[in-house]
Amino acid sequence: MRFFKKTNIDFLSIRRRWYMVSGAVILAGMISLSVKGIDYGIDFRGGTEVLFSFSRKLEVAEIRGALTTVGLGNSEIKSYGTEGNMLVRTTEQAEGNVVGDKIRLAIQQSFPDVRFEVLKEYRIWPKIGAELRRDALYAIIASLVAILLYIAIRFQFSYGVGAVLALFHDVLVTLGIISILDGLIPVNLEITQEVIAAFLTLVGVSVNDTVVVFDRIRENIKIYRSLSLAEVMNRSLNDTLSRTIITNGSILLVLVILLLFGGDSTRGFAFALTIGQITGTYSSIYIASAVVLDSSLRKKKPAQA
Amino acid sequence: MRNQLSRLVLIACAVILAVYSLWPTYQDYRYRKALESLTGQDSIAYFEQNEGDIATAKEKRVKLGLDLQGGMRVVLEVDLLQLIDDLAKNEDDNFRRMIGEVRNEAMRADIPIIPVFAKKFQDGGIRLSRFYRNIRDDDATIISWLESEAEKAVDRAIEIVRNRVDQYRVSEPNIQKQGARRIIVELPGVKDENEVRQLLQGTAKLEFRMMKDPDISFRVLESIDKFLTGRTTDTLAAREKKAEKPEEKPKDALTELLGGTQQPAPTDTSQETKVLREHPFLSYLRFDQRSGEAFVRDKDRDRIIRLLTRADIQNTLPPDFEYLWSAKTLTFADGYKYYTLFPLKKAPELTGGVIIDARASVNPEDNRPVVNMEMNSEGAREWSRVTGANIGKRVAIVLDNGVFSAPTIIGKIPGGHSQITGIDSPNEARLLEIVLRAGALPAPVAIIEQRSVGPSLGEDSVRSGLSASLIAFAFTVLFMVLYYSKAGIVADIALLFNMLFLLGVMAGFKATLTLPGIAGIVLTIGMAVDANVLINERIREELITGKTLRAAVDAGYVKAFSAIFDSNITTFLTGLILYQFGTGPVQGFALTLMIGIVASMFSAIIITRVTFNLMMDRGLQPSFG
Numbered sequence: 001m002r003f004f005k006k007t008n009i010d011f012l013s014i015r016r017r018w019y020m021v022s023g024a025v026i027l028a029g030m031i032s033l034s035v036k037g038i039d040y041g042i043d044f045r046g047g048t049e050v051l052f053s054f055s056r057k058l059e060v061a062e063i064r065g066a067l068t069t070v071g072l073g074n075s076e077i078k079s080y081g082t083e084g085n086m087l088v089r090t091t092e093q094a095e096g097n098v099v100g101d102k103i104r105l106a107i108q109q110s111f112p113d114v115r116f117e118v119l120k121e122y123r124i125w126p127k128i129g130a131e132l133r134r135d136a137l138y139a140i141i142a143s144l145v146a147i148l149l150y151i152a153i154r155f156q157f158s159y160g161v162g163a164v165l166a167l168f169h170d171v172l173v174t175l176g177i178i179s180i181l182d183g184l185i186p187v188n189l190e191i192t193q194e195v196i197a198a199f200l201t202l203v204g205v206s207v208n209d210t211v212v213v214f215d216r217i218r219e220n221i222k223i224y225r226s227l228s229l230a231e232v233m234n235r236s237l238n239d240t241l242s243r244t245i246i247t248n249g250s251i252l253l254v255l256v257i258l259l260l261f262g263g264d265s266t267r268g269f270a271f272a273l274t275i276g277q278i279t280g281t282y283s284s285i286y287i288a289s290a291v292v293l294d295s296s297l298r299k300k301k302p303a304q305a
Numbered sequence: 306m307r308n309q310l311s312r313l314v315l316i317a318c319a320v321i322l323a324v325y326s327l328w329p330t331y332q333d334y335r336y337r338k339a340l341e342s343l344t345g346q347d348s349i350a351y352f353e354q355n356e357g358d359i360a361t362a363k364e365k366r367v368k369l370g371l372d373l374q375g376g377m378r379v380v381l382e383v384d385l386l387q388l389i390d391d392l393a394k395n396e397d398d399n400f401r402r403m404i405g406e407v408r409n410e411a412m413r414a415d416i417p418i419i420p421v422f423a424k425k426f427q428d429g430g431i432r433l434s435r436f437y438r439n440i441r442d443d444d445a446t447i448i449s450w451l452e453s454e455a456e457k458a459v460d461r462a463i464e465i466v467r468n469r470v471d472q473y474r475v476s477e478p479n480i481q482k483q484g485a486r487r488i489i490v491e492l493p494g495v496k497d498e499n500e501v502r503q504l505l506q507g508t509a510k511l512e513f514r515m516m517k518d519p520d521i522s523f524r525v526l527e528s529i530d531k532f533l534t535g536r537t538t539d540t541l542a543a544r545e546k547k548a549e550k551p552e553e554k555p556k557d558a559l560t561e562l563l564g565g566t567q568q569p570a571p572t573d574t575s576q577e578t579k580v581l582r583e584h585p586f587l588s589y590l591r592f593d594q595r596s597g598e599a600f601v602r603d604k605d606r607d608r609i610i611r612l613l614t615r616a617d618i619q620n621t622l623p624p625d626f627e628y629l630w631s632a633k634t635l636t637f638a639d640g641y642k643y644y645t646l647f648p649l650k651k652a653p654e655l656t657g658g659v660i661i662d663a664r665a666s667v668n669p670e671d672n673r674p675v676v677n678m679e680m681n682s683e684g685a686r687e688w689s690r691v692t693g694a695n696i697g698k699r700v701a702i703v704l705d706n707g708v709f710s711a712p713t714i715i716g717k718i719p720g721g722h723s724q725i726t727g728i729d730s731p732n733e734a735r736l737l738e739i740v741l742r743a744g745a746l747p748a749p750v751a752i753i754e755q756r757s758v759g760p761s762l763g764e765d766s767v768r769s770g771l772s773a774s775l776i777a778f779a780f781t782v783l784f785m786v787l788y789y790s791k792a793g794i795v796a797d798i799a800l801l802f803n804m805l806f807l808l809g810v811m812a813g814f815k816a817t818l819t820l821p822g823i824a825g826i827v828l829t830i831g832m833a834v835d836a837n838v839l840i841n842e843r844i845r846e847e848l849i850t851g852k853t854l855r856a857a858v859d860a861g862y863v864k865a866f867s868a869i870f871d872s873n874i875t876t877f878l879t880g881l882i883l884y885q886f887g888t889g890p891v892q893g894f895a896l897t898l899m900i901g902i903v904a905s906m907f908s909a910i911i912i913t914r915v916t917f918n919l920m921m922d923r924g925l926q927p928s929f930g
Contacts (some may be wrong), residue, residue: 051762097498097755119762121498125753128380139886146878154871194821197883197891201898204879205832208872212839215868243842247835250784254777254831258824261776263769265372265762266824273828 029176046126047091066110081264166283202276323809329365370819375760376493511657511744519597522648632707657744659684674734685721693717770823796837821894829901836909
């Protein structure tokens with residue numbers, strides 16, 4: 001079976017259009033980030049978080065009423081996951097387990113008829129959040145630098161720049177989309193340690209795709225010496241199209257499976273990876289390769305690999 | 306052809322190693338199922354028979370993270386401010402005010418405590434040596450001394466925590482140092498957070514207790530034995546008690562030992578049961594007549610604890626007599642681990658507050674490890690009295706009710722400077738130094754992170770993780786076959802090997818499987834096929850140009866290699882950075898990702914090549930769809 005015979009699509013001639021689309025999407029994401037922000041999980045803000053499973057459904061308002069009796073009325077309360085579990089989260093800090101105990105006590109006293117189970121309980125100092133933010137930033141920057149260097153060495157500097165810009169684009173778009181969709185879909189899109197890991201992973205997976213395209217370009221430049229860079233790149237993109245669709249398709253497939261079947265705890269993580277995977281495929285063509293092309297055109301020299 | 310053979314050998318070795326690493330996990334699963342299906346007496350007999358194997362399997366199996374097992378994870382950090390406070394002498398109001406100010410600042414931002422603290426003093430024109438060490442020491446010396454004290458405090462805290470957690474009998478606890486000042490404590494299956502928090506905080510209690518004579522010890526052990534069999538309750542304490550209340554028949558000792566669930570049939574006359582019946586206590590101990598110590602197999606420790614803590618047995622013990630356990634185990638010639646039971650005086654001769662310093666060192670005369678101990682004047686006086694009155698006897702060094710050492714008193718020690726000898730290894734000396742200082746100096750820790758996951762959430766996570774993995778695997782396998790037909794089957798075989806190697810390496814590294822780790826496995830399934838796709842697409846292209854099958858396959862592998870290599874290295878680099886960045890579950894994910902990448906490269910390049918070659922040699926034409 002094959003999906004494609006030899007194709008000859010001119011990808012790069014319409015790249016300016018796609019630059020604008022990317023720009024627009026990133027802009028929308030940034031606006032959403034500044035207006036709506038994103039849901040920082042307890043990892044970042046510190047505080048206490050308790051996940052309850054109730055024998056009968058309790059409304060947010062009811063729970064809030066119960067919490068007010070112990071002075072925790074302005075906690076965040078929301079449903080978590082797909083089974084009606086409720087999450088209570090507050091940034092209140094106190095010695096020991098006081099906050100967690102208070103929450104449990106309040107629920108117990110206010111709803112004596114309801115049996116509940118504490119599925120998980122987390123308590124974090126705010127100091128950790130600051131560290132996590134710092135470490136996450138370092139990790140992302142370190143990844144981008146490492147990749148820039150490796151690709152610059154194995155290919156050429158402009159390729160490194162193209163690849164890193166593509167990755168940057170992927171991270172921004174994913175972040176923006178998470179912000180936009182937060183609250184609109186029944187997936188927990190709070191930013192936790194795992195979600196940061198998902199961002200780093202999508203950097204790793206997206207670059208994988210970009211490098212395969214670059215490898216083919218590198219090979220084809222040697223073969224098709226008479227063609228312009230744009231033509232060689234298009235040729236390379238077409239040559240690898242089959243592989244691109246299949247591999248990215250199969251990765252997308254397993255990510256969607258993870259999203260649907262992996263349980264509530266990994267849903268945010270899987271979602272970030274899924275979005276990242278989609279933009280990653282796109283960015284290998286319309287950011288990475290396009291940037292390399294444009295930078296070489298500006299230098300008015302053929303970019304030999 | 307030679308290439309082919311060496312490839313086959315390589316694959317065979319890899320497979321054998323992987324299966325070998327994973328075997329304990331499979332065994333552990335089998336044993337658990339077997340134990341669940343048997344009941345009571347059978348189950349205990351089965352356990353005893355296969356005990357060694359069950360223990361090894363448990364030790365070597367792939368461990369589940371807390372997010373899959375349920376349990377508690379706590380991160381402790383040395384409370385630097387408290388430490389600085391405790392280490393200071395001659396504190397005045399000024400000092401206390403400065404500490405308070407730094408504490409307030411520390412609450413609001415993540416400041417480096419020691420430098421900020423020092424700067425406050427410098428700004429106030431006060432020398433640190435007023436409150437620390439010698440008057441001659443300059444600020445820089447004191448600052449670096451404070452920093453090193455902070456690091457040593459972590460080691461003390463770790464030892465204290467380890468000691469206490471061990472006494473709490475958590476199965477497979479994990480205690481690790483993180484960075485310079487933090488400790489990660491993972492306690493699977495633990496649910497009572499309040500108890501655990503008590504476990505991890507609070508000052509350590511150091512005591513020096515005299516050991517009772519061996520013959521007294523033996524008599525006590527015997528009397529417990531006899532009490533349990535109801536033969537005689539003729540101990541001193543019991544005679545007195547008899548006068549007070551009517552005699553109760555002691556519970557059947559075997560029932561007690563077996564956890565109160567099963568009685569052996571009255572007609573059961575097996576030799577072991579007979580010995581057990583006659584000596585329900587002694588048969589679990591190995592008694593050293595010279596020293597008075599008793600040794601108990603680690604598997605039997607819980608039973609003996611249960612017996613010793615029974616009220617009626619406590620009553621048989623003479624006053625001022627207590628049995629305490631060693632903190633660490635000894636491995637005997639039979640290969641098993643034993644705990645030592647020490648017969649001690651209940652009242653301590655000295656407590657930890659009198660120790661000023663302790664240092665592990667080497668005796669210049671015989672090059673053996675020693676620990677030098679220094680006490681304050683009050684302690685020195687007491688110590689002189691105690692040592693003078695107990696020459697030849699042994700004194701136990703006890704931390705939080707765990708005995709770390711029981712050296713013999715050779716002579717009277719007047720000046721408070723003692724040297725502990727008879728230490729087997731430098732490590733033991735180091736441990737003793739930590740223990741002695743732990744009782745004397747504080748190692749204040751604060752809990753900065755606490756996560757507890759209930760077992761039901763853990764079970765759910767395992768289930769979802771497993772189903773996601775299987776579904777992903779099934780879909781991928783199906784897709785490969787549909788798209789690449791026979792070559793797709795080859796890719797699927799490679800995928801299978803890939804999973805085997807991935808899990809085998811994880812088992813080999815004793816890595817812990819977490820939920821993100823399972824996600825990493827799922828992702829690896831998706832990414833693993835990439836190499837196969839690259840190779841197969843290349844082979845297809847080569848076939849179109851008219852090459853023969855063999856030539857096309859050769860060319861395909863050669864040309865695809867650079868793409869596979871470069872793309873996987875970059876992803877691997879990201880995984881490496883992720884491993885550095887993350888903690889716990891995230892590290893688990895990074896690890897599975899990295900191992901998965903390496904395993905998939907191996908499978909895709911070597912295993913599929915071998916398979917194709919084998920197929921072509923036998924005239925089976927692999928088709929590439």
